[in-house]
Amino acid sequence: MSQDKQPISTEERDKFAQKVRAWLKRNMPSKPDFRLPLTFMEIDNQAQFDYLCDWQCRVYEAGYLGMSWPAEYGGGGLPQVYQDIVTREMARLQAPFMINAIGLSWAGPTILKLGTEAQKKRYIKKILSAEEIWCQGFSEPENGSDLGNAQTRAVRDGDSYVINGSKIWTSQAEYAAHMILIARTDPEAPNKYAGLSFFLAPMDTPGIEIRRIRKMTGEYGFAQTFFDDARIPADTLVGEEGQGWNVAMAVLAFERGAALGQAGGNIMSVITSRDLVETARKSLRDGRPALEDVRIREQLVQFMIEERCLRLGRQRGRDQRLLTPGREFAPMLLGKLQGSEYMRRMAAFAVSMQGGQAPLYVDDPMALDGGVWQRQHMNSYSATIGGGTSEIQRNIIGERLLGLGKG
Numbered sequence: 001m002s003q004d005k006q007p008i009s010t011e012e013r014d015k016f017a018q019k020v021r022a023w024l025k026r027n028m029p030s031k032p033d034f035r036l037p038l039t040f041m042e043i044d045n046q047a048q049f050d051y052l053c054d055w056q057c058r059v060y061e062a063g064y065l066g067m068s069w070p071a072e073y074g075g076g077g078l079p080q081v082y083q084d085i086v087t088r089e090m091a092r093l094q095a096p097f098m099i100n101a102i103g104l105s106w107a108g109p110t111i112l113k114l115g116t117e118a119q120k121k122r123y124i125k126k127i128l129s130a131e132e133i134w135c136q137g138f139s140e141p142e143n144g145s146d147l148g149n150a151q152t153r154a155v156r157d158g159d160s161y162v163i164n165g166s167k168i169w170t171s172q173a174e175y176a177a178h179m180i181l182i183a184r185t186d187p188e189a190p191n192k193y194a195g196l197s198f199f200l201a202p203m204d205t206p207g208i209e210i211r212r213i214r215k216m217t218g219e220y221g222f223a224q225t226f227f228d229d230a231r232i233p234a235d236t237l238v239g240e241e242g243q244g245w246n247v248a249m250a251v252l253a254f255e256r257g258a259a260l261g262q263a264g265g266n267i268m269s270v271i272t273s274r275d276l277v278e279t280a281r282k283s284l285r286d287g288r289p290a291l292e293d294v295r296i297r298e299q300l301v302q303f304m305i306e307e308r309c310l311r312l313g314r315q316r317g318r319d320q321r322l323l324t325p326g327r328e329f330a331p332m333l334l335g336k337l338q339g340s341e342y343m344r345r346m347a348a349f350a351v352s353m354q355g356g357q358a359p360l361y362v363d364d365p366m367a368l369d370g371g372v373w374q375r376q377h378m379n380s381y382s383a384t385i386g387g388g389t390s391e392i393q394r395n396i397i398g399e400r401l402l403g404l405g406k407g
């Protein structure tokens with residue numbers, strides 16, 4: 001992936017940003033007559049899926065996605081800074097998010113880093129164009145944080161591996177063409193990590209069954225996935241048999257933001273403190289807009305300051321000159337923990353500001369702004385759990401950044 005070895009001039013940067021803004025204004029789809037999901041983890045029906053796939057495909061065809069991925073596999077072969085500008089402009093205009101989040105942000109970068117030439121040629125372009133959606137089969141009913149203990153079995157049989165077991169909380173399982181899957185190939189290995197292997201499993205394999213799971217928001221979006229003698233091609237193995245833990249760690253580094261190389265674009269709706277201020281304007285306190293309450297204003301300013309710090313932290317994480325050698329991953333790693341916890345607090349605050357309207361949910365005609373904050377509040381827990389819970393993130397920061405001993 002091309003990094004910023006040759007920074008572009010401020011003039012070129014501004015010119016490019018203007019071009020992107022103009023393209024987005026011309027091409028952003030109009031709001032549909034159905035409710036869109038807030039993140040890639042809540043795709044609930046075919047209409048949402050088609051709308052978001054179509055948008056991602058258009059962005060890719062315009063050259064605005066995977067801009068820093070190698071051109072020979074379908075990327076743009078450009079310095080990362082161009083993609084960062086596009087992603088920022090998309091956020092600014094609150095463009096719909098990129099649906100193929102798992103493909104773009106963790107499966108794709110992992111294949112580019114560790115996949116074979118044939119795998120790169122086979123998968124990368126269709127990740128970018130949203131022709132093939134990806135899901136992730138890591139968590140199991142009994143093994144979530146303790147991923148190294150995964151018990152789903154993979155047994156080599158000729159040109160195939162036969163998979164048996166179950167994965168859970170599989171986001172987008174019912175729409176995915178492929179799953180990044182960790183399974184145990186050697187139950188007798190000297191330690192639990194050595195017995196794991198990593199696959200790019202085709203989801204249309206006979207023996208794979210998907211059962212949708214409903215969230216507290218009322219939406220579907222993830223599922224439990226069952227494997228019953230599901231026979232997947234052996235050439236979907238990434239790395240060597242028994243090296244799956246290393247590959248899974250590479251995925252998690254992308255997922256937790258500790259490594260860069262994602263294709264770009266936002267993978268969730270962009271909600272900011274500006275939206276919070278609007279809500280304060282519309283919410284009433286003793287008959288007056290909450291925005292006029294000095295205690296509310298103080299908290300709003302705190303949120304704005306924190307948001308600015310998070311943005312600067314992300315920028316810093318992308319500038320090689322500002323990173324501490326050996327700890328280059330620090331700002332991005334902190335960003336996942338701080339960003340997800342920030343969103344959770346902000347959504348809770350937005351709901352609490354609404355007083356008597358706070359308990360009203362999305363289909364209630366009296367709900368403020370269609371209940372968007374109530375939905376956001378419940379959804380905001382997802383990011384503090386998926387990709388490693390906040391507690392696990394704190395453990396990693398304690399152990400790897402601060403050098404504290406294992407808890």
Ligand SMILES: Cc1cc2nc3c(=O)[nH]c(=O)nc-3n(C[C@H](O)[C@H](O)[C@H](O)COP(=O)(O)OP(=O)(O)OC[C@H]3O[C@@H](n4cnc5c(N)ncnc54)[C@H](O)[C@@H]3O)c2cc1C
Pocket residue numbers: 041135136137138139140141142143144145146168169170171172222381382383385386387388389390391392395
């Ligand atoms: C919306 C959503 C989408 C998801 N999508 C996917 C997906 O697509 N694919 C996938 O594979 N998984 C997915 N997950 C699953 C997610 O990765 C797991 O839920 C997460 O890793 C936690 O695992 P668990 O649920 O088994 O909880 P557990 O591991 O059982 O943890 C329970 C509690 O104990 C705490 N805990 C556990 N171990 C420690 C420790 N060592 N130190 C301190 N505290 C600890 C945790 O922080 C948590 O609070 C998704 C989850 C959500 C919420």
